[in-house]
Amino acid sequence: GAVVSQHPSWVICKSGTSVKIECRSLDFQATTMFWYRQFPKQSLMLMATSNEGSKATYEQGVEKDKFLINHASLTLSTLTVTSAHPEDSSFYICSARDRAGGGDTQYFGPGTRLTVL
Amino acid sequence: GNSVTQMEGPVTLSEEAFLTINCTYTATGYPSLFWYVQYPGEGLQLLLKATKADDKGSNKGFEATYRKETTSFHLEKGSVQVSDSAVYFCALRDNTNAGKSTFGDGTTLTVKP
Numbered sequence: 208g209a210v211v212s213q214h215p216s217w218v219i220c221k222s223g224t225s226v227k228i229e230c231r232s233l234d235f236q237a238t239t240m241f242w243y244r245q246f247p248k249q250s251l252m253l254m255a256t257s258n259e260g261s262k263a264t265y266e267q268g269v270e271k272d273k274f275l276i277n278h279a280s281l282t283l284s285t286l287t288v289t290s291a292h293p294e295d296s297s298f299y300i301c302s303a304r305d306r307a308g309g310g311d312t313q314y315f316g317p318g319t320r321l322t323v324l
Numbered sequence: 325g326n327s328v329t330q331m332e333g334p335v336t337l338s339e340e341a342f343l344t345i346n347c348t349y350t351a352t353g354y355p356s357l358f359w360y361v362q363y364p365g366e367g368l369q370l371l372l373k374a375t376k377a378d379d380k381g382s383n384k385g386f387e388a389t390y391r392k393e394t395t396s397f398h399l400e401k402g403s404v405q406v407s408d409s410a411v412y413f414c415a416l417r418d419n420t421n422a423g424k425s426t427f428g429d430g431t432t433l434t435v436k437p
Contacts, residue, residue: 213367239423250413250429251368256422300367304423313417313425315360317367 210234211303213316220291221324228286228319230301236281237303241313242274245298257284291323326351330414330428337404337435345399345431347388347414355416357381357390357397362411362430371399371412404435 210233220226230240238259243251255276256264263276273295275287284303288295300318304311331346349357356375360368372381377392386401397414414428 241425248430248432250427253424253426256424302425311356311419311423313423315368315370320365 211301211314211316213299213301213319215319216317217320217322219322219324222292223290225287225289226291226321228288228299228301228321230284230286230303230316232282232303232305232314235303235305235307237284237305238281239304239306240278240284241302241304242276242284242286243300243302245300245318247298251300254286259284288321291321293323296321296323326355326416326418326424326426328414328416328426328428330412331431333430334432334434337433339406339435339437340403341435343399343401343404343408343433345412345414345433347397347399347428349395349397349414349416351395351416351418351426354419356419357388358415358417358425359386359388359397359399360413360415360427362413364410368413404433406435406437409433409435 212231214229240257242254245251254269257276257278259278265271278284298318302313302315327350329348358373359371361371372383374381374390380389388397388399411430411432413430417425
């Protein structure tokens with residue numbers, strides 16, 4: 208089946224630094240990717256919708272200048288957490304939408320655990 | 325807006341017990357419904373789905389039926405195993421062009437031998 212990868216799988220950084228997380232669709236093209244955030248023992252919260260070749264659409268309450276999203280190709284979206292702080296520590300999960308052949312399936316990446324010291 | 329409400333956990337069962345995790349939803353239009361499973365430290369895996377009313381999704385002994393009249397998509401399994409211990413998320417996906425997904429809060433299942 209289709210695979211979505213994320214890199215890195217985990218990252219530890221110092222407060223004030225920026226961290227980039229990559230999301231790749233490995234065997235299909237995804238014009239749309241989604242970024243979610245999951246706090247421990249909680250559900251997934253949609254942060255933004257990433258559209259290839261255009262600006263991302265952010266959910267209410269998500270700071271677009273802090274969480275920069277770039278969807279530069281049909282197989283890659285990146286999320287950059289700028290000037291990270293301890294409260295940004297979380298599990299970040301991406302998903303990619305496969306609409307080939309008239310279908311509409313969303314595949315999830317394995318997640319990236321970010322810890323900000 | 326769309327919302328998903330699922331049974332609060334945690335749920336603890338003995339091996340071979342019957343499992344039900346309730347899920348109800350509120351949505352405009354006609355969403356697709358999903359159950360995902362998340363094992364510790366991992367991302368989400370699709371367990372099963374149903375795209376229209378009265379459809380039954382099934383996989384690995386789990387099943388759920390899309391009930392439009394009760395806006396429900398309850399997850400069931402006749403005989404659980406220790407390996408089924410995980411967090412289960414009910415979700416709906418908006419079938420408009422946006423394709424956004426909304427998740428329930430998750431239910432933690434622990435199966436004891």
